Amino acid sequence: MSNDHTHTHSDHAPILHDEVPCYYEILEISIRELLVEKGLIGPEEIREQIEVLDSRSPALGAKLVARAWVDPEFRKRLLDNGVDAALEMGITSYDDTDFTVLENTDKVHHMIVCTLCSCYPRPILGLPPDWYKSKEYRSRAVREPRAVLAEFGTILPDEIKIVVNDSTANQRYMVLPLRPKGTEHFTEEQLEALVTRDVMIGVKVLHN
């Protein structure tokens, strides 16, 4: 190291990429490079799409939920056609999937899973959490939903019917949770802040 090197380094571990890429990584790189080479898509389009993907987060879903809580007409439109209702709020879809919002009531609780892969309402909630994609969650959520919910700290009485929604092809689901009691005077922004990702996947409920 040279002596005129004056600024201090923090001692974080260096970030290395020394792992051998797996089969699917090599496949993805090959297909991407072929598409670019043949002029079908350009690097700029790939970069732009990554930027779009990264711009989505559960905050968008929370906006839809809060609006549905304060505006009964919007709530109806949201339950009727999620893609159009999201568009009203300026949230565009970037793929060809349907966005279906599932309404929780005091008698029914919805819980979302994709047993076959990792279908998730990415335009609205961003990328799914790792546990959502794990084999454990995917296999157990359909088979023993109440046990899985309990592991998330969510214990529901037997009187509440649990509906597991397995997303396998074109439908992307989001849960519209019950509005907590005592929030009648909250502003829409305050309501948004209550709504978390896990609540919209249906593994958590908001406390009443």
Add this chain to the structure above:
Amino acid sequence: MQIVHHNPARFQVGNMASVAVRYPIGHYRVPMYLRGKQVEIIRILGRYINPEEEAFGRNAGSKIWSYLITIPQMKLWPNYMGDENDRLEIEIFEPWLEHLKISNNE
């Protein structure tokens, strides 16, 4: 929903149907746990490009009917530990569904 006269939906809301038992290899959108089960149609979702063909570049433009179906968890899993009212809902493409004689309400 778009109206397609030459290819009407074969199932209506309330119909009971049986999910085919087939073991094709490839991009199939019907989980194993559902095959051979009796299910109830609860919504006609519309027509979508068949992913089972599209995945192999075949008939990518042909659309087929897709339905939302429901089944009680008790009928899906032996020794289901939850409540008897718990259910599963899932979308399924028409070629996987077969008519049952019985109609309505299990």
